[in-house]
Amino acid sequence: MGHKFGFYSVKLPLEDVLYRTLEFWKFNRGQLLNQLASPNKLLHTLTMKRAISMGSYGETYLFNIGFDPNNSTTYIIVDVSLSFGTGLQWRTPQNLIKKWAQYTGINPMRLTRIQDQNFIAKFNEMKIITGLSSNKPDVKYCSYCGKENDVNNNYCKNCGENIESA
Numbered sequence: 001m002g003h004k005f006g007f008y009s010v011k012l013p014l015e016d017v018l019y020r021t022l023e024f025w026k027f028n029r030g031q032l033l034n035q036l037a038s039p040n041k042l043l044h045t046l047t048m049k050r051a052i053s054m055g056s057y058g059e060t061y062l063f064n065i066g067f068d069p070n071n072s073t074t075y076i077i078v079d080v081s082l083s084f085g086t087g088l089q090w091r092t093p094q095n096l097i098k099k100w101a102q103y104t105g106i107n108p109m110r111l112t113r114i115q116d117q118n119f120i121a122k123f124n125e126m127k128i129i130t131g132l133s134s135n136k137p138d139v140k141y142c143s144y145c146g147k148e149n150d151v152n153n154n155y156c157k158n159c160g161e162n163i164e165s166a
Helices: 014-027 087-104 117-130
Strands: 003-010 031-037 043-050 059-068 073-082 139-141 148-150
Touching: 003 087, 014 043, 014 059, 014 073, 014 087, 043 117, 059 087, 059 117, 073 087, 073 117
Parallel strands: none
Antiparallel strands: 003 073, 031 043, 043 059, 059 073, 139 148
16 A cells, blocks of 8 residues: 655646546546645645555545745655555556646656655745644654654654654
């Protein structure tokens, strides 16, 4: 099972990215489970679910979408998880994310198991700007699943992987 991630930046307004994302999943059997927005509407989280089908055992797609007004860029982190299965079961989500990116006007990329720490830092910076969180200097991230851990943890509290010291 596990997670795979995609990291995107695009010079499109946040509203366009949100509209195209919701429209794409509506036409691709995606069910919107949750939609959250920051008070100033610059950060959005969408959780989409696809049920079991002929080509898939079901997937969950978590989109973190943020707009940086300083450089007029929308940043997107996609976190994909399978309901169950490994290996070939990743083909369906990989193809769907590629189609979503093309539909949204973004250069497609392959999903990866490795978190992009620059993107995570960018989102943390946007959370601070929007007042959603405070700066947490004593936090490190798991290089396997990307989850936040206490700086003193040797193993990830989410997946159990050994955390490399930063």
